[in-house]
Amino acid sequence: MSAYSGRHRPRYRQLLADIKEGQVDAVVVWHLDRLHRQPKELEEFFEVVDAAGLTELASVTGDTDLGTHDGRFMARIMGAVSRKESDDKSRRLRRKHLELAQAGKVSGGGTRPFGYEADRLTIRPSEARILSEAATRVLAGETLRSVCVDLEERGVHSVTGRTWAVTVLRTTLMSGRISGRREHQGEIVGPAEWPAIISPEQSDRLRALLGEPTRRTTRSARRYLLASMVYCHRCGEKLVSRPRADGRRRYVCAKGPGLAGCGSTTIVADELEALVVAGVLHRLDTPDLAATLRGEPADDHEDAAVENTIRTAEAQLDELADAYAQRRITMREWIKARDGIERTLTDARRQVNRRSGLAAVEPWLGQANLLRSQWADLPLSRQRAIVAYVLDRVTIGPARRGLNRFDPARVTPTWKA
Ligand SMILES: [Zn+2]
Known part of the structure; x- marks a missing residue:
């Protein structure tokens, strides 16, 4: 070296x-x-x-x-x-x-940015519409993967003429550029000389949301609506999704090596999910909840404070990494200082996500019939975001002996406040 x-x-x-x-x-x-x-x-x-x-x-x-x-x-x-x-x-x-x-000037050569012409200053409206739509959908809880699949189906290609990859879409949505802001070494330094496609507020939320490590997966979308929300009455463990040999989907309290469950609870997924969705839609329809959700203030000051916390914490983490690289601190000191900052960061990101959760249900507040009619067409990730916004967990009780059909009495939902 x-x-x-x-x-x-x-x-x-x-x-x-x-x-x-x-x-x-x-x-x-x-x-x-x-x-x-x-x-x-x-x-x-x-x-x-x-x-x-x-x-x-x-x-x-x-x-x-x-x-x-x-x-x-x-x-x-x-x-x-x-x-x-x-x-x-x-x-x-x-x-x-x-x-x-x-100065907010254009920099860099190579491929033109999606949404803009080759001069990097002029918006290309057909692509700008796609970006703005993708931003709204991701903020409403849809996964990057799901948006990519949809773009592919609609024949929308990236600037290189290829189908959208999750990583490319993430980078694009997280870029300060599309909010009309100039970045320098990953930090937003100020307004740019080109026009914005999405608002700076949307951009900040996307950067916080997509910067979260747990979202950095390219796994395909989940097929189980209630994955990690269903619990066993007997041992209190999460049920795992495990289809029967004939392919019928089930949630199962799994027992075995590396599994914490007791093995005594099993429930079919289709009927359980239908029941829970009915409950969720009903719940979203109650005036109380609508009022509670609406009452949650979209407080710009609070938003700004959270964004600020995230940015400060990220900067601190970078400084620490530099300090370690330059041997000004030891690995032990690095880890010790890092843990505290990462906790702050996780908390702040959780707050941003909660707001994004609100965005997931907002369009349908008080309009459960509309949501009911559209439900089947929503991507699973969006359905999950809506369910998770009102439902804390579902506990599955013991099966009644001799009863050979789905028993709604076994299902106890715990709603979020
Ligand atoms: Zn169990």
Whole structure:
């Protein structure tokens, strides 16, 4: 690893150790500045070679006799010169990039961004509509996968002409660009010179929602509406989805290696789900709940505070990682500090998700009949978001002996407040 990177170089440390142990007769490098960037590294190197009696250092730009004062003087000068050059160069580049970013100017070449023309400034309306729709759907609880599948079915392609991949859609929706804001190294630095497709508020919520590690899966959508919401009356464990041999879907209290269940509770999925959905729709129809949900203020100040917490915590995590990379703190200190920040981050993201949950049911508040008629056509992820918004869990009671059909009396829903 070249000294240029400025990172910790384990192999270089190994080389020093080998020199100390007398296993090295000569060191050959491409150029001296690959070996050291910091004068103090060079001095350490001199000390080590002195102690080991090593005097040969060769490079394609000329050999350096480490045994002479002149040789060392040259090495020092070359080190100082190359260090200054690289510092100036990267400082100039950094400053240039930051200036462009702060001015909200377009940067980068390559493929044009989806939603914009090749000049990166003009909106392409047909694509902007798709982006805005995708943003709304994801914020309403639909999975990226489900939106991608839908876009594919409608023949909507990405800028490269390919079908939408989950990762591409995530990156696109999380980009500050589509909210008319300029990013610099992953941070939003301010308004951009191009127009927005979605609002900054939507963008912030998408960035918080999609940045959440648990969403970073590319698994296909779940087929069980109530997965991880159904519990066993006897042992209190979650029932797992497990179809019967004939393919009939069931929720089962699973017993066995690595499974915590008691093995005594089983219920068929179709009837259970239909019953719970009926309950959910009814629940959404009650004036009380509608009032409660509506009463939940879409408080912009509170939103901003949460977004701010998320951004601060993320910045702190980055700083910590840097501090560790530069060996200013130990791994133990890093982990200790990180845990607290991650807890804060998880809490804040949960709040954002709760608001997104509200977005999932909002269009149908007080209109359960409309929702009822549309229910079957909603993607499973959206159905789940709606169910999860009102339902805490379902507990399945014991089966009645001799009763060979679905028994609604076994089903006890626990509603959220
Ligand atoms: Zn059980």
